[in-house]
Amino acid sequence: MNAPAPRRTRIQQEKRELILEAALEVFSTHGFRGATIDQIAEAAGMSKPNLLYYFRRKEEIHETLIQRLLDTWLGPLRELDDVGDPLTELRSYIRRKLEMARDYPRESRLFANEILQGAPRIMPLLEGELKSLVEEKVAIIKGWMRAGKIVRTDPWHLIFSIWATTQHYADFDVQVRAVLGPDLGGDGRFEDAARFLEQLFLDGLKPKNIAG
Amino acid sequence: MNAPAPRRTRIQQEKRELILEAALEVFSTHGFRGATIDQIAEAAGMSKPNLLYYFRRKEEIHETLIQRLLDTWLGPLRELDDVGDPLTELRSYIRRKLEMARDYPRESRLFANEILQGAPRIMPLLEGELKSLVEEKVAIIKGWMRAGKIVRTDPWHLIFSIWATTQHYADFDVQVRAVLGPDLGGDGRFEDAARFLEQLFLDGLKPKNIAG
DNA sequence: CAAATTTTTGACCGGATGGACAAACGTTAG
DNA sequence: CTAACGTTTGTCCATCCGGTCAAAAATTTG
Numbered sequence A, B: 001m002n003a004p005a006p007r008r009t010r011i012q013q014e015k016r017e018l019i020l021e022a023a024l025e026v027f028s029t030h031g032f033r034g035a036t037i038d039q040i041a042e043a044a045g046m047s048k049p050n051l052l053y054y055f056r057r058k059e060e061i062h063e064t065l066i067q068r069l070l071d072t073w074l075g076p077l078r079e080l081d082d083v084g085d086p087l088t089e090l091r092s093y094i095r096r097k098l099e100m101a102r103d104y105p106r107e108s109r110l111f112a113n114e115i116l117q118g119a120p121r122i123m124p125l126l127e128g129e130l131k132s133l134v135e136e137k138v139a140i141i142k143g144w145m146r147a148g149k150i151v152r153t154d155p156w157h158l159i160f161s162i163w164a165t166t167q168h169y170a171d172f173d174v175q176v177r178a179v180l181g182p183d184l185g186g187d188g189r190f191e192d193a194a195r196f197l198e199q200l201f202l203d204g205l206k207p208k209n210i211a212g
Numbered sequence C: 001c002a003a004a005t006t007t008t009t010g011a012c013c014g015g016a017t018g019g020a021c022a023a024a025c026g027t028t029a030g
Numbered sequence D: 001c002t003a004a005c006g007t008t009t010g011t012c013c014a015t016c017c018g019g020t021c022a023a024a025a026a027t028t029t030g
Helices: A010-034 A037-043 A048-054 A058-073 A075-079 A086-103 A105-116 A123-146 A155-171 A173-184 A189-205 B010-034 B037-043 B048-054 B058-073 B075-079 B086-103 B105-116 B123-146 B155-171 B173-184 B189-205
Strands: none
Touching (some): A010 A048, A010 A105, A010 B010, A010 B105, A037 A048, A058 A075, A058 A105, A075 A086, A075 A123, A086 A105, A086 A155, A086 A189, A105 B105, A105 B155, A123 A155, A123 B173, A155 A173, A155 A189, A155 B155, A155 B173, A189 B155, A189 B189, B010 B037, B010 B048, B010 B105, B058 B075, B058 B105, B075 B086, B075 B123, B086 B105, B086 B155, B086 B189, B105 B155, B155 B173, B155 B189, B173 B189
């Protein structure tokens, strides 16, 4: 079904990476429509026709970025499994998500942009791969609840709230920094957030028959 | 400093409302750059030059929308005060925010779009009005913590997480619905979310020396 | 080195888009 | 009724933007 594995020269590899890096920067701040090929080309240090030699259409760049993004994006959730202690599993999931918001904010914003506009390009993926992945994890979480290892609550909305709170620090970064001001909004803000989220979720999820 | 109060005919009032309503729809789904005057004009049932008779520039429409939005948007936070019971106050704040996500998702997305793109048009407001409003409320929350009425935690990130979790249901609505599927993702999803968030925040915030 | 291949560029095209403008049309007040 | 004012529209323009193309420049291959 896929295109035959395209043979690529060294230059093609490098230039394509350069373009994708530049495009990530531009798309994530201006959205798909807001970004222009010229902008991306300039950010990548090449001319527009040159860029179009490596990617024939603007959409092709965007598609490639989105596909890559989703692979890494769902990594942390995939790793959530039921072998370890539930609270430890959830803690490290929250950590990893927050680290991704810190280390890959552009990817997060690219994704947010896509969803905000109705997910026109990735709807099938949301309804397919993502949905079934979440269902799988929901089953695990439900198991923990049945076993009394975490408090009973809605597993779907638990996952949503973890997504929301962690991605907030990437997507709404300017707002977070503006509100916190120069000192609180410095590099330490992610550690503060990590501490807070851990307290919020883990204390909230601890089974009530066990003293805090 | 402001423009002298513009006198407006009845028709101007009505048509301007019509345009703003249409523009909210278009801007919130396509972003500022992605939206075209033609689209807005068509959605408002008038010709492009006609629309430009009421708003001279595309930016003027957007600005007006953003200004209106912010007034109502910060309403719930403004109402948070320290006269009532802390947990009740927080509960109703979360409720109100979630209701706004449900009833005004386009406004939420418009705001999200703006922030995602670096808040170019509202940066001063974030650093001014919003920042000081949050500081005021943080002081209230800190008072509650000192009085032992809620558990000690980071008040700034508490506010951020309430924003994040509630707005998520507006901004990421397509994703939420796609993941939940037709039955869980139906009209009941906001009630499920409300129940979950209440449990998450209020149980998590309850002082620990009082049995759950 | 020379031929073959890949990469880069300048010039160009067509359509979309924000906006201007004057003329036509409608409304209202005297 | 008519003059003044408010509203609507068709037409037009300049710019931007995605994308093409042929030819020049650079690189690889034999």
